[in-house]
Amino acid sequence: MLDPVSRVRRFNRAVTSAVGALDTSFLGRGRPLGAARVLNAIGHGRSDVAEIRDYLGLDSGLMSRLLRSLEDEGLIETTAHEDDARRRVAKLTRAGRREFAAYEALSNAQAEGFLDRHSQAEALLAAMDLIASALTRDRISLDEMDPRSAEARYCLGEYYAELGRRFKQGFDVTLSRDPDAADMRRPRGTFIVAMSDTLPIGCVGLKGTDHGYAEIKRLWVAPAARGLGLGRRLMHATETAARELGIKLLRLDTNSALPEAGQLYRRTGWSEIPRFNDDPYPDLFFEKRL
Amino acid sequence: MLDPVSRVRRFNRAVTSAVGALDTSFLGRGRPLGAARVLNAIGHGRSDVAEIRDYLGLDSGLMSRLLRSLEDEGLIETTAHEDDARRRVAKLTRAGRREFAAYEALSNAQAEGFLDRHSQAEALLAAMDLIASALTRDRISLDEMDPRSAEARYCLGEYYAELGRRFKQGFDVTLSRDPDAADMRRPRGTFIVAMSDTLPIGCVGLKGTDHGYAEIKRLWVAPAARGLGLGRRLMHATETAARELGIKLLRLDTNSALPEAGQLYRRTGWSEIPRFNDDPYPDLFFEKRL
DNA sequence: CACGATATCTGACTAAAGTCAGATATATGC
DNA sequence: GCATATATCTGACTTTAGTCAGATATCGTG
Numbered sequence A, B: 001m002l003d004p005v006s007r008v009r010r011f012n013r014a015v016t017s018a019v020g021a022l023d024t025s026f027l028g029r030g031r032p033l034g035a036a037r038v039l040n041a042i043g044h045g046r047s048d049v050a051e052i053r054d055y056l057g058l059d060s061g062l063m064s065r066l067l068r069s070l071e072d073e074g075l076i077e078t079t080a081h082e083d084d085a086r087r088r089v090a091k092l093t094r095a096g097r098r099e100f101a102a103y104e105a106l107s108n109a110q111a112e113g114f115l116d117r118h119s120q121a122e123a124l125l126a127a128m129d130l131i132a133s134a135l136t137r138d139r140i141s142l143d144e145m146d147p148r149s150a151e152a153r154y155c156l157g158e159y160y161a162e163l164g165r166r167f168k169q170g171f172d173v174t175l176s177r178d179p180d181a182a183d184m185r186r187p188r189g190t191f192i193v194a195m196s197d198t199l200p201i202g203c204v205g206l207k208g209t210d211h212g213y214a215e216i217k218r219l220w221v222a223p224a225a226r227g228l229g230l231g232r233r234l235m236h237a238t239e240t241a242a243r244e245l246g247i248k249l250l251r252l253d254t255n256s257a258l259p260e261a262g263q264l265y266r267r268t269g270w271s272e273i274p275r276f277n278d279d280p281y282p283d284l285f286f287e288k289r290l
Numbered sequence C: 001c002a003c004g005a006t007a008t009c010t011g012a013c014t015a016a017a018g019t020c021a022g023a024t025a026t027a028t029g030c
Numbered sequence D: 001g002c003a004t005a006t007a008t009c010t011g012a013c014t015t016t017a018g019t020c021a022g023a024t025a026t027c028g029t030g
Helices: A004-027 A033-043 A049-056 A060-072 A094-116 A121-135 A150-166 A230-244 A259-267 B004-027 B033-043 B049-056 B060-072 B094-116 B121-135 B150-166 B230-244 B259-267
Strands: A076-080 A088-092 A140-144 A190-196 A199-208 A214-221 A249-254 A271-273 A284-289 B076-080 B088-092 B141-144 B190-196 B199-208 B214-221 B249-254 B284-289
Touching (some): A004 A033, A004 B121, A033 A049, A033 A060, A033 A088, A033 A094, A049 A060, A049 A088, A088 A094, A094 A121, A094 B004, A121 A199, A121 B121, A150 A199, A150 A214, A199 A230, A230 A259, B004 B033, B033 B049, B049 B060, B060 B088, B088 B094, B121 B199, B141 B230, B150 B190, B214 B230, B249 B259
Parallel strands (some): A214 A249
Antiparallel strands (some): A076 A088, A249 A284, A271 A284, B249 B284
16 A cells, blocks of 8 residues: 555546546536647647647547537637648637636636645645656757746746755855856857746756856756756757857856756766856856867 | 646646556557446455446446446456345456456556656655645545554554654654553544545544543644644544543643644643653643543 | 648548436335 | 335437548649
């Protein structure tokens, strides 16, 4: 009853019935689940028919019929793709937006109901994040983004908060050499966010300089996503981007209060070098030749 | 993207696709899911046809046909219930047990595969326990059990381990007044285990004495099940059992290093009294008149 | 502009799940 | 013993999901 496998299977059972309950509440809107799923995919911004079909794993014949039934209900309109008239693009009509909102309300109510009934919602959410990240590890995408985007700023906020907790003296970003956003955009550098579904769960910045090297900054992995090898993936993607940009030498600084970071750098071909800047926080410095 | 509801919904999506993958692997055995589910319910010890139907939420006509198809495959046998010939009882044949074992192997392999791919399996399991307990809170049953049963001994082991962590001086059960199992069995007392699915997640003992009162001992709630009001439910069930046994006065001892316990007792009608035993661990004593 | 590739649609099908109205056998209370 | 309730079964149905083989329109390339 207590071995790991039984615990996973208990979790599976619990979750299967919860998922089934949500499906049942969706059926309450008088539409088969297949059609509801397509409507929701469109509502969530997937407009390209091929993309929806791929996302939901549907046969093209079935997909076609589901679209037709939503069209007959007056919930969607389809038009030819503007660049390629073979492809179709679906979008919600006014009635479709209303219906989509009703599904959203059902989903939200289910989620809220679940949270409301628990006195330790934060612990529950952390557990959910952890499991969701683990289950979707193969679908984590690394996307280059503007360092000023909402996703990037969220990651940076979490990163600073974590440094504040882990550094004995705390962390005040205004005392650190905060990189200029322009230095972390192409062509000088880049900024990469790891996205799991719609949630940012990690980031890294490549900051161009005028000193013959670029710096890696702001490597962060959300607590819920640790143990998935994401730090390594982010570093690898940054090095690839640096090569594309013609960068030959990378440097970075870190702090010995973050031992897992130092370990990652040592294991992936970085060598320790003397201090190369006067930032007050780091006490360890590395470089890697590409 | 970061509000609690979105996080729950992200979890739902992640889990839905994982559950779907397990269903697909079940289909690999060449039997529709409905029949597979009935076979598995029987394999897991549900023999009464009405009980299976209720558990799986099936229509009686559909249930009957699914049973017939499993019978035609030679996997189950049905007989009349011995007390009521209207009811039927299903059990696995030898071939049925083999087939059930194959499904079990698929489930186990899926669970193992999931755990193997993660470097922090223990954190993942703790998160799964937490969520499973939260999702099944309405299905937590309180069962009177022998204090020597495997379930009870598991709970007690966890309870002692937790005291060891939380008491500054540690906890050695041999130094404490370990109640005799016979005192926690009817008619002198009882022992109640809270079961969530097949996992024991809490316990409490009612220990009969010859001093005109009974004692409540070993109240424990698994970390993953805290915040669900289970402590209160266990206490309530014990008081009910005590009344049935004709007990008029209850006492208990606890330690101020367990503040949530003291709080629970104060909030549920217990009053603090002077020390009434010489156990070295407790420093707080309560009683309640029934 | 011909040709093969691609995206979608249509028709014709099957399998699975679920519904519903009786039929049958047995149990329970008066 | 009889009326009523209960558990299961059977037959006749519908809906949903999914499959597959073309048909049709459009695209990209030489």
